[in-house]
Amino acid sequence: MTDASGVERWKEHQSAFDRVRSVAVTVSEPKSADRIAEQAHVAGNTARDHLQRLVEMNVLQTISGETATLYAPDPLYTRMQALRDLLDSRDRDDLLELRGALQEQVEDWQSEYNSDFPGDLREQAAHADTAEETREMRQTANDWEIIAYRLRLVEDAIEHYSDYAGSTPAPA
Amino acid sequence: MFAFDGGYDPGEASQTILFELRRTVVRHPAVQHASSEPPGQFIRVVATLDPAALGSDADEGTLTIRWYAGETADAEPEFAVHYSDSTEFDCGWHHEPNPHVEGWAHYQERSTADDDYEYEAVEFGSLQPVPLIWAILNRLEARLTDR
Numbered sequence: 001m002t003d004a005s006g007v008e009r010w011k012e013h014q015s016a017f018d019r020v021r022s023v024a025v026t027v028s029e030p031k032s033a034d035r036i037a038e039q040a041h042v043a044g045n046t047a048r049d050h051l052q053r054l055v056e057m058n059v060l061q062t063i064s065g066e067t068a069t070l071y072a073p074d075p076l077y078t079r080m081q082a083l084r085d086l087l088d089s090r091d092r093d094d095l096l097e098l099r100g101a102l103q104e105q106v107e108d109w110q111s112e113y114n115s116d117f118p119g120d121l122r123e124q125a126a127h128a129d130t131a132e133e134t135r136e137m138r139q140t141a142n143d144w145e146i147i148a149y150r151l152r153l154v155e156d157a158i159e160h161y162s163d164y165a166g167s168t169p170a171p172a
Numbered sequence: 173m174f175a176f177d178g179g180y181d182p183g184e185a186s187q188t189i190l191f192e193l194r195r196t197v198v199r200h201p202a203v204q205h206a207s208s209e210p211p212g213q214f215i216r217v218v219a220t221l222d223p224a225a226l227g228s229d230a231d232e233g234t235l236t237i238r239w240y241a242g243e244t245a246d247a248e249p250e251f252a253v254h255y256s257d258s259t260e261f262d263c264g265w266h267h268e269p270n271p272h273v274e275g276w277a278h279y280q281e282r283s284t285a286d287d288d289y290e291y292e293a294v295e296f297g298s299l300q301p302v303p304l305i306w307a308i309l310n311r312l313e314a315r316l317t318d319r
Contacts, residue, residue, distance in 0.1 A: 023300060142186070142240035145240070
């Protein structure tokens with residue numbers, strides 16, 4: 001089975017801690033330690049130890065489930081990590097320029113599809129003439145959703161630039 | 173994934189997954205470099221591959237990953253993990269609505285950009301993004317070695 005050797009290769013190149021972290025921060029809904037252990041290919045107790053550390057590091061938060069503790073990404077950490085990635089290679093002028101480019105992209109889609117939101121476009125996609133048009137419109141709606149989030153993130157970074165950038169030297 | 177205000181934000185969920193995929197994929201021995209594209213927008217991850225490490229004799233290869241986490245937290249993700257190389261061959265594992273196969277999961281390939289794609293329904297053991305990308309890279313290696 002090629003998928004099984006894919007798992008072996010993953011285990012060879014990412015530590016148990018990294019595997020638990022990467023699974024736990026990408027779950028769509030809160031999951032138990034056993035479920036995360038299974039997905040990350042680690043033993044249940046190993047997963048519990050690593051998850052506890054990730055909670056202490058504020059990467060994850062716990063939610064009391066009916067039968068077990070559930071783990072979910074800490075939204076503050078998720079936001080912080082995305083901001084760090086954004087600020088690592090950009091100064092304030094770069095962010096302003098990026099905001100302009102993202103706004104322009106959204107306006108282009110709004111006028112091209114005569115839609116205000118990605119949801120409108122998704123609606124239109126369902127009634128498109130050809131399967132190919134449906135596929136393209138859905139894909140644009142998905143991209144739009146990401147760009148809309150990205151825009152909010154960039155606005156946050158601009159608004160709090162001096163707090164977030166701290167004493168980090170401006171990129172050369 | 174949980175938005176800042178506690179609700180589900182598909183944009184944030186998708187971006188967080190793309191971020192993790194960029195981080196994990198560079199650990200694979202065939203991946204030389206991975207970046208978020210278009211720069212600043214981050215709607216896909218593009219990885220530069222060493223095709224020889226995947227059993228291909230192409231000089232250059234690229235893996236492009238799109239991932240949309242779904243409109244709601246319990247929706248299935250839409251994604252495409254697509255390979256292309258300097259011989260013009262391209263192929264990919266996709267999970268999205270399509271008119272070619274029953275269901276969302278499929279594999280498609282063509283030998284040159286002028287050919288039509290051939291489609292085949294496939295199954296993914298898990299839709300968890302990080303283990304899935306390692307499974308797909310292994311399927312890619314098997315396919316390229318086979319050619």
